[in-house]
Amino acid sequence: MTKPNDSMLLKANLKQLRLPTIGAEFEKLAREATASNQTFEQYLLRLTELEVATRQSNAMTARIRQADFPVEKDLENFDFSASQAVNKQKVLELARCEWITQRSNVCLLGQPGTGKTHLAIALGNSAARHGHKVRFFTAAGLVNLLEEKQKNYRLDHFLNQLDRTDLLICDELGYLSFSRAGAELLFQVFADRYERRSLLITSNLAFSDWGQIFQGERMTAALLDRLTHHCEIFEMNGESYRFRESMKQKKQPRKKS
Ligand code: ADP
Ligand code: MG
Numbered sequence: 001m002t003k004p005n006d007s008m009l010l011k012a013n014l015k016q017l018r019l020p021t022i023g024a025e026f027e028k029l030a031r032e033a034t035a036s037n038q039t040f041e042q043y044l045l046r047l048t049e050l051e052v053a054t055r056q057s058n059a060m061t062a063r064i065r066q067a068d069f070p071v072e073k074d075l076e077n078f079d080f081s082a083s084q085a086v087n088k089q090k091v092l093e094l095a096r097c098e099w100i101t102q103r104s105n106v107c108l109l110g111q112p113g114t115g116k117t118h119l120a121i122a123l124g125n126s127a128a129r130h131g132h133k134v135r136f137f138t139a140a141g142l143v144n145l146l147e148e149k150q151k152n153y154r155l156d157h158f159l160n161q162l163d164r165t166d167l168l169i170c171d172e173l174g175y176l177s178f179s180r181a182g183a184e185l186l187f188q189v190f191a192d193r194y195e196r197r198s199l200l201i202t203s204n205l206a207f208s209d210w211g212q213i214f215q216g217e218r219m220t221a222a223l224l225d226r227l228t229h230h231c232e233i234f235e236m237n238g239e240s241y242r243f244r245e246s247m248k249q250k251k252q253p254r255k256k257s
Helices: 003-014 020-035 040-067 089-094 116-129 139-151 156-164 180-190 217-227 241-251
Strands: 106-111 136-137 167-173 200-202 231-235
Touching: 003 020, 003 139, 020 040, 040 116, 040 136, 106 116, 116 136, 116 139, 116 167, 116 200, 136 217, 139 156, 139 167, 139 180, 156 180, 167 180, 180 217
Parallel strands: 106 200, 106 231, 136 167, 167 200
Antiparallel strands: none
């Protein structure tokens, strides 16, 4: 039997050692261990397993929060039959995240409503679950932030932060145009990641029109050359999923009241 004083000291030690799950569970598990004749090692193993599992789960939740996804989307609710341009096997392979370990890129190109943002978030989610650091930005949001950090002399600090993320997601490149300075900052971020960190970019513009974003053929060519060197490209053209869903709803006969 543990004396009450021992139990208090043990709790204090576990707190100091930052082992909260063990602190919360050791008494209950000790009773179970006694009842089922577990060895000391088995008891200790079960306790440490619980602590490790809780930490892993907390870290994953923190990574998903830090990624800052605008909404929750995953692959389970992505309808592959609605999107013929998207090869399901390829996407499932990307969800295993080897491309991030290999520091390669993904580009999702296509018209609005074809599921680019959905897939980008789903792949980002899966990366965070696999232990990768992920950050999600819209292109306009990222450029604004880069310009703001530059104005406040915090650009290097911010670039270092971005450099520590394994996967940078840049959504909606091409919807809004940037100033020359903004485009150059974005170019710098993208180019710096070449063969070092992964990028996932979604755009409504075909590569041939990216000159509009980066204002100038030279910068665009230099960027595309790096970006597409190790890159999985999906051309997601087709009818808008949103549009199709809303048409389906309209076609359904109204219930009689
Ligand atoms: P895009 O970024 O290409 O404009 P979104 O990813 O925002 O398109 O898709 C628009 C809406 O339609 C979102 O709510 C998204 O979840 C949904 N959607 C698009 N494609 C699919 C799909 N194949 N299966 C399920 N939902 C989809
Ligand atoms: Mg989108």
